[in-house]
Amino acid sequence: MLRFLLRRTGSLIVVLLVLSAVVFLLQQVSPGDPARAALGANASRAAVAAERHRLGLDDPLAVQFLRFLGHAVRGDFGTSYRTHRPVATDLASAFPATLELVLAAFVVALLLAALFAASSALSWPFAGIGRGVLLVVATAPPFLLALVGIVVFYARLDWLPGSGRGEGGPGSELAHLVLPATVLAIAPALAIGRILRAGLEATLAADHVRTARSKGLGQAAVLGRHVVRNAIGPSLAMSGLQLGFLFAGTVVVEQVFSWPGMGNYLASSIPTSDYPAIAAVTLVLGAVYVVVNTLADVLQTAADPRLA
């Protein structure tokens, strides 16, 4: 286990380095010039050259990359071309909103996945319709789901707010979460639900379950003690993977719902070619994704040491 942990940490560090290298290189090829951006369009060529020298933009690439890494580790991502604030400040205010949305979506995804799997494995009557709807809806682009959600539940029915994060009490905040979290949760719910269903069906057909039934255990005891615990392993791994995907999925969903998180910040930075902001969000969300995946891997191995 210790060897596995060390190996996993090692590869985590390598992947994070590669991620930063990719982001750094992309910043190099992007057309924006930080020196020009800092001085404005009317600055003389000499002034821009001096500024480039001051910022170290004429250093060798390797030196620049090390400096970039050093700044990134200390949370310094430069200044946004769009908001003219330090990117780190913008991110610090956006990150909690994204975290809240992702965690809410994760809970919704797990609930939907459990419903999907249980209704299929236990053949609940009429649940097939619900599963069919989920199957179709999961192939829809998230922006379409978001728009239809807004039209139906905000404009027509007026049950839920259609944009923003909501202020004034937990009730309003919760109501604002429902639509974006559900839209974000649909695809992961199906992914987890499929794995869970396969696990449930395999376990329900296993010998030890037949034994448990034939010694007279009730349905609840059979499911709780003998089925769920054995069936849930692979879906835990998939859940970890999907939690990582949720962070990446926030970009479109947050934009449609004007959710003040990192995804929305990235989406707003794209039209203005605000590359420091784009790079920082990619780096932070990408790092979260990589770390979450590693944690899921470690947890799965802790639960089943044969995997190490």
Next chain:
Amino acid sequence: MSTVVLPRRAALATLPGRRRTGRRTAWTLVALLAALTLLAVVARLLAPDDPIQPVAAPQLPLGSPEHLLGTDAIGRDVLSRTLFGLQTSWFSALAVVAVGLLVGGAVGVAAGVGGGWVDALLMRVTDLFLALPSTLVAIALVAALGPGLRNTLLGMSIVWWPYYARLVRAEVRSVVARPHVEAARLAGVGRVRLVLRHVLPGVVPTAVVTASLDIGNVVLLLAGLSFLGLGQPAPAAELGADTAANTQLLLSAWWVPVVPGVAVLLLSLVANLAGDGIRTLLGTRR
């Protein structure tokens, strides 16, 4: 680094727990895919109007006699724009999957057949790519290269091949271990011929099934990029961008942003169903 193929959303369809369809249904689904491709081919001929020029009063409702799907904020025909966008989306997705399959397949075959340090090196690189969040990297890549169809396709292709490399490499390894390959090698079959005649035929079905199930995901991701403004620049008809540009009409003329989104849903739904059908017909394990 773990050596399992990471199931990204693309691959979920190929995991256990997805039901098999009957052969007759499977053929119907493949026919549906063919019909959709045909629709994409002739989309420009079917479009009643110029997609770029305003042709009528703005925001005509659905079912208007001259304009079945209405008109957008400046009076362009929504049906024509959607047909043009559908063509771009469909062929872009096919192109990205094809490039991923070819590049990833080549890397996978090289690693699987080469073995030893070639295998180790190629798979290390592949694993590094696989560990990165492809959606985010694609967004950052296209943002850095600048928007435009060519850059979008380039960016997507760069993030999309590693998954195929892993898959093909695993398949090649399992085929190489079978007795018929051993027999062919003992019979003195050359390396190239061994790969082409004795290994590849065992790998192609799985790769094709996975690729066909993957098209829907690429359609969705490309639409997402387009929605974020990372597709073709403004007047061009593109499904994601058309939705994004018209979201402010949502409460007054909902069909203008919704119709292109529904077209994306249609593409990805048909691609997924047909992928299921192709899997049934080719009868692969995965």
